[in-house]
Amino acid sequence: MVIPYGHQLIDDSDISSVVEALKSDWITQGKRIEQFEKSLSKFVGAKYTCVVANGTCALHAACIAAGIGPGDEVIVPALTFVASANCVLYCGAKPVLCDVYPDTITIDVEQAQKKITQKTRAIIAVDFAGHPADWDKLKKLAGKYHLILIDDASHALGSVYKGRRIGSIADLTTFSFHPVKAITTGEGGAVATNEKRYFETIKKIRHHGISRPKESKSKGGWYYDVDTLGYNFRMTDIQAALGASQLKKIDSFIQTRRKIWGIYQKQLRNVDGVSLPVEKKEAKSAWHLFPIRMNSKNRKRVFDKMRKDGIGVQVHYIPIHFFSLYRKDYKIGDFPIAESYYHQALSLPLYAGLQLNEQMYVIESLKKALR
Template identity: 35%
Template sequence: MKYEIPLVRPYFDSEELEEIKKVLDSGWVTQGPKVKEFEDKITDYLGVKHAIAVTNCTSALHLALISIGVKRGDEVLVADFTFPATGHAVLYCGAKPVFVDVDLKTYNINPELIEEKINDKTKAIIPVHTFGQPAEMDKIMEIAEEYNLKVIEDAACALGARYKNKYAGTIGDIGCFSFHARKGITTGEGGMVVTNNKDLAEKIRNLSVFGMISAWDREKSDELIIPKFTDMGYNYKMSDITAAVGVAQLRKLYKIVKRKRELAGYWDDKLEEIELIEPPYVSENVLHVYQAYVALVDKRINRNKLIEKLMEKGIQTQIGTYASHIQPVYNSKDKCPNSLEIFNRSLALPIYYMLGEEDIDMAAMHLKKVLEDLK
């Protein structure tokens, strides 16, 4: 269906085409110099020592977990309100995701509920920076240090977000980012693993290319290199064509975030004038990058019916994300009532770089009318 106002739209211009042309003209289109350029630009931007470009954030999380030794029989604490890729990455390792409930205001993992889930099998914590708002990392890191646990930040939605002036994804042991089409900047599909730990970085890089030396590293050598496969790695490498889009997109990150924060403020003002819906809460100590603008509808409103009615008006909205513990694949006995409530009440509203205030005015007008009809 074609929407008059879509939920999201990526922002591309001639810069992406120019970068892709450079790669095509070079004759080297798989993982190579453009991936290295993209990785270097990410390390410079975030101020980290190592970045490894991969196929998506799911593979980033998988590699991160393997690199810290998560294996069958282990448990990993996971923020419950998240796209199931987070929990799936734990399953890929043969481990068990243990879901921790979230704060009803921030949608992020509640640090006060973490310790009760820790046992002898627990190896790591995965906080999710939900929709681009960083989790309460100081408390999470304190708990991790006390119990000798690793912290893998699921920063899929949070490139550019800051927690107390530290970039999301750079605070824990490893950070994982996404460049999916709905993220702040996009390469269509793509991901990045970042860390300051050299040993972890080397292991992740090796595992991302079948457990061998990459073709580009072999290409640069003056000698014949026949690689040895030292580990059971994966084909998780990013191509230079994908990285070319990433290089161009990264130059746009600042203005994209700036514009989306302006639009979020405009949405906030509009929702204050509308009954039966609450604008998203933002913590004082963070910079929220609004990968998505996710409000909460009143409990009396059928959120799914609201989405359908707005669809009829040409306005695309969507659920926020998922309460992981209720997904059948996990067979979980965890109880996360806040996550479940947010799952049932959250509404993602249109927000993207080219969206105009007049578009929000129209969407808000229809939203107000539909809410009144549904109450």
């Protein structure tokens, strides 16, 4: 038996949607892009959504739209996938790392406040494992210091904070559609916002910075202008067709993820040496991950034994300041909560296609490995 930590769930309706796109006249830059964007906007409760090539492009585009550039600082949690910080570097700005809360592993807002300087332009908060960050505190802090809030919601499509879907709260919210996420487009991402100016900027930069001013019509139907540096961040219509089909099933996917989460909670709550993820009362997580914690001395042994059993357990994540690229600005011990969590963490398989017998096999393998 081989069980990955995450996996896509593709059915015949998804395949039919992709085939239909392939048979159409437009397999990129066609109508399916806008259709998918409108469906995403409706689902998350945002006025505008712009789909892009992947979640990292979404973060990069969000930073550009926010006006982040050389001389700016952006506060980023120390424990997240490295793309959350890299996107700041792409813009020539400085990521300033911050510790996380010990329960939700989301950015510690009180610690973030201590990191604010005259150079701080934005905060990137991550909804870790699908659990929303403390958005009330973040919005209050951002308002006080006139900062832009970017939500890295790569884990959190479908998550809810105080009755509001993630995607409608921060100034800019980014999503990922990698195969291990709630829905997939193979590779893909999106930025949601309620600000038209952000949307228009992202829409332009994803297509090389190209615009077609009204006055250019007199120069010929072929004419266009490039008034800003852009990129090729485009998603194809093939991907959008898959995403739109997947999005129709997202409520079912999340319900299944939460059911799997509940079974893990019930089966593991009395296992010695294991701490389980929490869900705060103001949150309803879409649960991208099920990260447990254990004695750091046991973690590698348990990891190796479960991998030998064919179970693709994983560690999310290596703290950013452990990487050579970032090490020069920090030292071990700067972010004790993030570091402690990293040494204890192990993510168990969680995805909509995980069968009950497979989940019970994971649970028994874990218990056996802990003995």
